[in-house]
Amino acid sequence: xxxxxxxxxxxxxxxxxxxxxxxxxxxxxxxxxxxxxxxxxxxxxxxxxxxxxxxxxxxxxxxxxxxxxxxxxxxxxxxxxxxxxxxxxxxxxxxxxxxxxxxxxxxxxxxxxxxxxxxxxxxxxxxxxxxxxxxxxxxxxxxxxxxxxxxxxxxxxxxxxxxxxxxxxxxxxxxxxxxxxxxxxxxxxxxxxxxxxxxxxxxxxxxxxxxxxxxxxxxxxxxxxxxxxxxxxxxxxxxxxxxxxxxxxxxxxxxxxxxxxxxxxxxxxxxxxxxxxxxxxxxxxxxxxxxxxxxxxxxxxxxxxxxxxxxxxxxxxxxxxxxxxxxxxxxxxxxxxxxxxxxxxxxxxxxxxxxxxxxxxxxxxxxxxxxxxxxxxxxxxxxxxxxxxxxxxxxxxxxxxxxxxxxxxxxxxxxxxxxxxxxxxxxxxxxxxxxxxxxxxxxxxxxxxxxxxxxxxxxxxx
Numbered sequence: 163x164x165x166x167x168x169x170x171x172x173x174x175x176x177x178x179x180x181x182x183x184x185x186x187x188x189x190x191x192x193x194x195x196x197x198x199x200x201x202x203x204x205x206x207x208x209x210x211x212x213x214x215x216x217x218x219x220x221x222x223x224x225x226x227x228x229x230x231x232x233x234x235x236x237x238x239x240x241x242x243x244x245x246x247x248x249x250x251x252x253x254x255x256x257x258x259x260x261x262x263x264x265x266x267x268x269x270x271x272x273x274x275x276x277x278x279x280x281x282x283x284x285x286x287x288x289x290x291x292x293x294x295x296x297x298x299x300x301x302x303x304x305x306x307x308x309x310x311x312x313x314x315x316x317x318x319x320x321x322x323x324x325x326x327x328x329x330x331x332x333x334x335x336x337x338x339x340x341x342x343x344x345x346x347x348x349x350x351x352x353x354x355x356x357x358x359x360x361x362x363x364x365x366x367x368x369x370x371x372x373x374x375x376x377x378x379x380x381x382x383x384x385x386x387x388x389x390x391x392x393x394x395x396x397x398x399x400x401x402x403x404x405x406x407x408x409x410x411x412x413x414x415x416x417x418x419x420x421x422x423x424x425x426x427x428x429x430x431x432x433x434x435x436x437x438x439x440x441x442x443x444x445x446x447x448x449x450x451x452x453x454x455x456x457x458x459x460x461x462x463x464x465x466x467x468x469x470x471x472x473x474x475x476x477x478x479x480x481x482x483x484x485x486x487x488x489x490x491x492x493x494x495x496x497x498x499x500x501x502x503x504x505x506x507x508x509x510x511x512x513x514x515x516x517x518x519x520x521x522x523x524x525x526x527x528x529x530x531x532x533x534x535x536x537x538x539x540x541x542x543x544x545x546x547x548x549x550x551x552x553x554x555x556x557x558x559x560x561x562x563x564x565x566x567x568x569x570x571x572x573x574x575x576x577x578x579x580x581x582x583x584x585x586x587x588x589x590x591x592x593x594x595x596x597x598x599x600x601x602x603x604x605x606x607x608x609x610x611x612x613x614x615x616x617x618x619x620x621x622x623x624x
Contacts, residue, residue, distance in 0.1 A: 204309050208585040217322035218558075218594045219463045221511070222311065223456070224333070225530040226341050226449045227478030230544050232536060232573035233497055234262050236279045245536050245572050248494055256563045264501035267509035273563035274512050274521070274556055276623060280567025281551035284532040288478070288546075289340045293531055294471065295347070296369025296583040296614055304605040306348030311587065312469035313346035313353040314613055315605055323466040325417040330462050331355035332472035334440070334457050338447035339510040343471065348605045355471070359586055405519045421465040422458060432457065436503060448476020451500065453507030460514050463524050468594070469622035476499055477530055486492055492542035493534075512556045525558025525593045527586065533559050536572040550576050553586065558593040560623040584617020592619035 220236040231443040232238060237251040237260070251260035254272025260276065261269055268275065285292055294310040298401055309317070312329035321328040336342055346354045420426055436453035443450055451474065459470040477500075479493035508528065533551045534544030551570055556562065567579040587596045598617070602610035 163246075194200075196485065208389075213623065217466060218556075219467065219525070220311075220315075220469050220590050220594065221456075221459045221463060221524060221526045222294070222469070223459075223508075223528040224290060224471065224473045224494055224527070225452075225477045225528065226290075226336065226444075226473050227288060227476045228476040228530045228532045228534060228546060229552070230479065230493065230497070230534040231279065231550065232534065233493070233544075234265075234501075235277045235552050236569055236584065237262060238536075238571060238573050241536075241572050244538050247538060249497070252522055259563070259565055262501065264497070265505040265507050265509075268512075271509060271512055274482040274516065276555040276560065276562045277565045278553040278555065278567060278581050278586070279550075279565060280576040280579050280581050281553060281583065281586070282549070282576055283582050284548040284551045286532065286546055286548040287340070288338070290342060290473075291344045291530060291585055292339075293529060294302070294343050296587040296617070299344075304348055304607070304609070304611065306350075306606050307344060309347035309349040309353065309603070310344050310471075311590070312355050312471055314603060315469050315591075315594060315596075316353045317349050318601060318613075319468060319594065321466075322468055322472070326421075326462075327356040327418070328467070328468040329353075329355045329469045330467050330471075331357045331467075332359060332458060332470060333357075334359055334443070334449045334452075334473060336447055337442065341473070342450065348611075349603065355622045356418075361412050407528055416464050421461040421467075424461075425452060427457065427461070431510075431514070434514075435507050438503070443588065445478070446474035448475040448478070451475040451503060453503055453510075456507045456511045457514075460511060460520070460524075462520075463520060475504075479534075479543050480545055481539055481541030493538070493544055494542065508554070513556055521557045522559040525560065525590060527553060527590065529553035530557075531571075536574040547574070549574060554623070555623070558590075558623075560589075560593070564622065566620070566622050582617055584614040585620050586617075587614045588617040589619045589623055592624055 193415060232245075233247055233249050237249060239250055240246070249408070250263050251569060252263045252266065252269050253260050254269040254275075256272040259272050261272070283298065285300065290300050291297065291308075294312075295314075296311070297303065297308045312331065316328035319328065320386045331343060333343055343355070346352075424432060432454065435457040438450060438452040438454065440452050442597055455472045457476065459472055462470050466511050477490075479496045481492050494547045511526065512521075515526070529551065531551075533547045533549070535547045536544075550573065567581055568577045569575060570577050591598050591601075596613070598619075599615045602612055605611050
């Protein structure tokens with residue numbers, strides 16, 4: 163009997179294990195329904211084809227609020243002081259490649275990094291949309307909106323393992339709405355991220371799990387055991403085929419819990435990344451400054467997750483008095499606080515991926531929604547500057563140890579090799595093995611939509 167002929171099974175789940183929970187956790191599309199490229203369907207097809215995959219993956223780090231490109235990766239030491247600021251460039255281990263002196267650890271691994279200094283087409287307002295899906299939010303969009311990167315990957319590729327979701331978001335929910343991820347768009351909730359720090363967290367708490375206490379491994383695993391017993395007592399597992407049962411393993415396996423539990427990690431590795439306070443949201447409405455999120459991201463990738471997104475600190479440094487009332491809020495005071503921690507945790511991630519043999523399979527992209535004004539304001543800050551933006555990339559078996567693009571003498575306009583968001587995204591999709599010129603996803607009207615807008619993979623990197 164074919165799948166299309168097989169009668170639809172009625173699977174009863176108690177109200178407190180909601181359908182929304184099942185759809186969120188691991189993007190389990192259409193469990194108990196006929197048709198569609200759900201995880202069980204993908205697993206079934208792969209098994210029939212004898213496919214064993216070593217999954218490619220992406221870690222995307224969003225620097226909330228727009229990082230200052232000319233103070234980090236595109237310094238102009240010979241510009242007037244009101245433009246150059248106090249920081250000076252230092253050489254990396256790649257001849258001719260320099261970055262900010264506050265990043266000595268990153269400078270030592272310049273051969274493992276690519277700096278993009280010439281991203282164009284940036285929006286002028288705070289909005290995480292373009293960072294997470296590459297689309298200008300002011301342009302016409304299909305009903306439901308464009309899906310973000312992880313949702314598209316989840317839709318096209320599915321999970322690499324029955325015990326891990328395809329897409330996990332480690333993003334903290336910011337009180338300023340535009341700082342948050344845009345969601346699955348027209349793909350729907352079936353392809354939303356698993357969010358241990360967001361809405362999914364509430365679903366799991368309802369099932370006896372407290373992700374606020376991840377450090378308590380015994381308590382966490384006991385919660386998973388209870389959830390499994392709940393499923394066994396309220397659902398006829400034998401009524402499912404093997405692959406649907408594997409899908410349910412996402413809810414009951416300890417693999418995901420293990421990845422989220424840093425008490426399993428070598429204390430020296432935890433120390434290498436650093437630890438921040440997740441309860442302190444920078445300037446009240448930004449994200450917390452938590453370097454351990456990068457370590458959790460690596461652990462999730464190692465567990466088989468394809469895409470991990472996270473937001474890190476707040477980089478919207480206009481100067482003057484901040485929202486917490488602190489008067490000395492100059493951009494350079496804030497950079498002196500944030501830059502060393504950024505240098506420590508990002509270099510730890512890159513080093514860790516290489517040491518664990520993950521660097522070829524995992525690509526890392528770090529960026530924000532726009533750059534900052536060349537001229538330092540009277541409040542000793544830099545304001546929004548959409549004319550140019552920067553990004554830092556690592557891993558993915560790309561040609562690193564280079565700088566792509568240049569800007570003019572004040573880092574205000576692109577001088578050579580403008581790079582679009584679409585090109586960066588096409589490069590990430592290419593790393594995952596997805597051809598953006600051939601692959602489409604259907605919107606609400608059944609109309610096929612391409613994954614990126616006007617972008618091809620960057621030949622400098624692939």
